Amino acid sequence: MTTGSRHPAAQVAARTPAAGPRGGGEVMGDGRSALATVRSRLWRARPLLVGAVVLLIIVVLTLLSGTGDDDAPLSPGNAGPEGARAVAEVLAAQGVEIRRPASYEEADALLGEGPATLFLNDPQQYLSATQLTELGTAADRAVLAAPGERQLSALPGGFDLVGPLPFDPGGDAPPPSAQCEDSGAVAAGTITATGTAYSGPVTCFPETIEDLSGGLYVTSADGAVAVLGAPTILANRSITDEGNAALALASLGSSPTLVWFEPTAADVVAVGEGIDPLTLLPGWVDVLLVWLLVCGILAMIWRGRRMGPLATEPLPVLVHAAETAEGRARLYQDSDAVAHAAANLRAATLVRLARHLRLDRSATAPEILDAAARQGGRSRSELAERLLENTPTTNRELVPWAQELLDLEKEITST
Amino acid sequence: MVITGRLVLLALLGVVPVIAYPGTTSILLWALLLAVLAGLDLALAASPRRLGISRTLPESVRLGEDSASTLVLRNDASRRMRATVREAWQPSAGAQDPEQSLDLPAGEARRRSVHLRPVRRGILRVDTITVRSAGPLGLAARQLTVEAPGVLRVLPPFNSRRHLPSKLRRLRELDGRSAVQIRGAGTEFDSLRDYVRGDDVRSIDWRATARRRDTVVRTWRPERDRHVVVVLDTSRTSAARILDEPRLDTGIEAALLLSVLAERGGDKVHFLAFDRRVRARVDSTAKGNLLGSLVSAMAPLEPELIEADFSRVAAQVRAASAHRSLVVLLTALDAGAVEEGLLPALPSLTERHVVVVASVRDPQLEDLRADRSTASATFRAAAAERALLDRAAITAQIRLLGAEVVDAVPAELPPRLADAYIRLKAAGRL
Numbered sequence: 124m125t126t127g128s129r130h131p132a133a134q135v136a137a138r139t140p141a142a143g144p145r146g147g148g149e150v151m152g153d154g155r156s157a158l159a160t161v162r163s164r165l166w167r168a169r170p171l172l173v174g175a176v177v178l179l180i181i182v183v184l185t186l187l188s189g190t191g192d193d194d195a196p197l198s199p200g201n202a203g204p205e206g207a208r209a210v211a212e213v214l215a216a217q218g219v220e221i222r223r224p225a226s227y228e229e230a231d232a233l234l235g236e237g238p239a240t241l242f243l244n245d246p247q248q249y250l251s252a253t254q255l256t257e258l259g260t261a262a263d264r265a266v267l268a269a270p271g272e273r274q275l276s277a278l279p280g281g282f283d284l285v286g287p288l289p290f291d292p293g294g295d296a297p298p299p300s301a302q303c304e305d306s307g308a309v310a311a312g313t314i315t316a317t318g319t320a321y322s323g324p325v326t327c328f329p330e331t332i333e334d335l336s337g338g339l340y341v342t343s344a345d346g347a348v349a350v351l352g353a354p355t356i357l358a359n360r361s362i363t364d365e366g367n368a369a370l371a372l373a374s375l376g377s378s379p380t381l382v383w384f385e386p387t388a389a390d391v392v393a394v395g396e397g398i399d400p401l402t403l404l405p406g407w408v409d410v411l412l413v414w415l416l417v418c419g420i421l422a423m424i425w426r427g428r429r430m431g432p433l434a435t436e437p438l439p440v441l442v443h444a445a446e447t448a449e450g451r452a453r454l455y456q457d458s459d460a461v462a463h464a465a466a467n468l469r470a471a472t473l474v475r476l477a478r479h480l481r482l483d484r485s486a487t488a489p490e491i492l493d494a495a496a497r498q499g500g501r502s503r504s505e506l507a508e509r510l511l512e513n514t515p516t517t518n519r520e521l522v523p524w525a526q527e528l529l530d531l532e533k534e535i536t537s538t
Numbered sequence: 539m540v541i542t543g544r545l546v547l548l549a550l551l552g553v554v555p556v557i558a559y560p561g562t563t564s565i566l567l568w569a570l571l572l573a574v575l576a577g578l579d580l581a582l583a584a585s586p587r588r589l590g591i592s593r594t595l596p597e598s599v600r601l602g603e604d605s606a607s608t609l610v611l612r613n614d615a616s617r618r619m620r621a622t623v624r625e626a627w628q629p630s631a632g633a634q635d636p637e638q639s640l641d642l643p644a645g646e647a648r649r650r651s652v653h654l655r656p657v658r659r660g661i662l663r664v665d666t667i668t669v670r671s672a673g674p675l676g677l678a679a680r681q682l683t684v685e686a687p688g689v690l691r692v693l694p695p696f697n698s699r700r701h702l703p704s705k706l707r708r709l710r711e712l713d714g715r716s717a718v719q720i721r722g723a724g725t726e727f728d729s730l731r732d733y734v735r736g737d738d739v740r741s742i743d744w745r746a747t748a749r750r751r752d753t754v755v756r757t758w759r760p761e762r763d764r765h766v767v768v769v770l771d772t773s774r775t776s777a778a779r780i781l782d783e784p785r786l787d788t789g790i791e792a793a794l795l796l797s798v799l800a801e802r803g804g805d806k807v808h809f810l811a812f813d814r815r816v817r818a819r820v821d822s823t824a825k826g827n828l829l830g831s832l833v834s835a836m837a838p839l840e841p842e843l844i845e846a847d848f849s850r851v852a853a854q855v856r857a858a859s860a861h862r863s864l865v866v867l868l869t870a871l872d873a874g875a876v877e878e879g880l881l882p883a884l885p886s887l888t889e890r891h892v893v894v895v896a897s898v899r900d901p902q903l904e905d906l907r908a909d910r911s912t913a914s915a916t917f918r919a920a921a922a923e924r925a926l927l928d929r930a931a932i933t934a935q936i937r938l939l940g941a942e943v944v945d946a947v948p949a950e951l952p953p954r955l956a957d958a959y960i961r962l963k964a965a966g967r968l
Contacts, residue, residue, distance in 0.1 A: 411553065431624055439840050448922050
């Protein structure tokens with residue numbers, strides 16, 4: 124018994140065949156215990172086991188380390204060029220408390236707690252017009268970052284979307300100036316010309332797009348709702364340009380609390396009477412699917428286990444005998460060796476004719492022709508022309524010529 | 539361990555409690571039930587390590603005939619064994635029922651036969667026997683693979699033996715022929731008989747005629763105890779398949795027919811399988827049945843992927859027979875191989891011996907030659923013509939060197955070679 128050895132391969136090699144090739148002797152077992160077999164199986168499977176463990180570790184590490192770095196644009200926690208941490212830090216230093224609700228309901232509740240400013244950054248336009256209007260009215264002051272036309276439809280005050288500013292690659296367009304009564308806008312003076320223009324009761328930083336005039340910062344008559352068409356002025360990258368910082372601080376820092384709300388897909392409300400078909404299924408379906416998965420895995424193990432190792436077949440080498448001829452034919456064809464092929468065909472025909480006409484092996488072509496003319500019905504000159512003088516030069520000529528050669532041979536040898 | 543279809547069925551039955559009491563608990567409970575039952579079954583299964591196996595195999599079998607590997611299985615365990623036993627024959631052994639089921643009470647033995655119908659000549663092997671012993675519930679089983687090597691020698695079929703009776707009759711007709719047909723050197727005196735009209739007057743034995751009143755002529759019989767050396771080429775050219783048979787197998791058929799015929803004709807036969815060294819060797823002077831030792835020696839022959847070295851054939855032939863012999867070379871008449879190998883070595887053989895070069899002709903070349911329907915087919919025809927011309931040139935060269943050439947399609951080669959032998963024997967050239 125070799126239990127305890129660390130190298131099953133060595134055990135296998137050391138084992139002697141239990142029976143002679145012709146039989147006779149009785150074989151019983153493989154000379155090892157069940158435990159040793161299990162151990163050797165595990166030893167053989169260790170690359171797979173190591174691979175599985177490594178995979179498991181990778182999966183676990185990925186799940187654990189997926190802390191979700193804040194890298195969303197215009198997020199108050201993002202310190203990157205696209206983030207808005209600079210504005211948030213300055214506001215916090217000035218005593219403004221920044222709250223970040225995770226859902227629409229939470230945002231609504233926060234706004235109800237006391238005087239607060241809402242900053243709504245919804246680039247994917249998850250919120251509906253009703254939700255947006257409700258939030259806007261619940262807040263003492265609401266700053267909407269580039270809302271969509273659909274979202275504005277229910278908002279009182281007559282806000283409207285005019286259109287995006289044309290792309291300005293050189294950056295040589297003059298930055299728009301306030302040109303309105305709003306104190307924040309006046310304090311800013313000018314801001315970076317980018318984003319979307321809106322129209323409304325008070326239009327600041329006016330821009331004209333295709334004969335329609337609008338502004339990048341539009342507020343209601345009482346200043347309670349403001350639409351910021353250029354939210355990128357809040358980004359860390361551009362906050363120090365022009366009067367961006369002044370406008371940002373003035374519009375966001377008017378209340379002791381700032382509710383910085385970034386809606387997610389979870390805040391989307393279902394529109395209409397559509398029903399999720401999954402809710403129609405009974406409750407046990409999920410459990411059943413899990414159990415069927417288990418059954419499927421069991422079935423795979425059942426069918427996947429072989430009755431012992433595969434038997435190997437030592438195959439002898441066999442080559443198709445006509446392969447060399449086929450290969451030569453392809454060489455002829457690829458190199459367009461029409462003359463060569465024709466010479467072969469003619470030589471073979473002459474040799475066969477010579478044998479049929481009982482001429483010597485060393486007979487020359489004219490001698491064979493003489494004999495063939497004596498034997499068959501055709502004149503010597505005709506035979507000479509068809510057999511010797513006509514020589515094809517192209518593939519197209521070769522085929523009929525070769526067929527004619529064969530016909531001629533049959534004609535002469537059959538007479 | 540192995541799980542069975544029954545366990546999977548039982549698992550599928552678990553659908554009922556899972557639907558009746560949805561939740562993780564029913565899944566876990568059912569899984570636990572499965573695990574417990576399977577574990578119990580495994581624990582109660584008889585150990586496959588206690589199954590004694592002994593195998594009986596026939597010494598050899600001719601290709602095309604059925605055979606069987608008989609296993610005697612003895613249960614040495616204290617429990618009843620419900621097992622499936624698989625003998626892992628290589629596929630060309632053509633095992634009809636490699637998996638045998640077995641219900642074996644403790645201490646008893648059973649006999650099981652695995653029927654074999656080999657599809658290939660050669661040494662066929664079985665390496666392992668796998669035993670799968672299921673528990674009483676049939677849910678799980680223990681599996682063990684046991685090393686139990688065995689070999690079955692599959693002999694060449696000798697299909698050409700159907701030509702043997704007719705060739706033997708022709709050989710017998712040579713006996714006692716009068717000198718009318720056969721004259722010249724090398725024939726042996728057989729007997730005297732009365733002159734009949736038409737006998738050659740030169741064969742009249744005047745001395746005997748003087749003793750009797752009638753005219754008496756001598757008759758002759760073909761020589762006996764001549765040596766026939768059959769050399770079978772097993773080099774790379776023998777791997778070529780012509781129709782549905784490798785050239786080597788056709789050569790084996792031809793060699794078998796010729797050897798048996800020559801032995802019955804009273805000659806001594808030596809067989810050599812040769813490429814760069816001797817692969818097999820049989821002498822009729824040795825004890826035992828010539829045909830039996832020939833087929834066993836030929837069974838394991840396989841084409842070797844090396845070039846034949848004909849320069850050593852002369853020495854091998856001399857080692858096999860020190861006398862003037864009929865040397866039959868079963869080889870291929872492929873232009874390159876023959877020009878490099880056989881032609882330079884042939885004179886050293888022909889100066890001492892009568893040499894016959896026998897080769898298989900590929901009938902497919904004739905088909906290719908006649909097909910001139912398209913450009914591709916015409917090029918193939920040209921290539922086939924070139925191959926046939928080369929072959930004819932080689933044949934002519936071999937004949938110039940004083941050797942006979944037998945060139946025939948696979949089915950025709952054995953009888954044609956036998957004819958050549960009879961013709962040479964009749965002509966007294968052996």
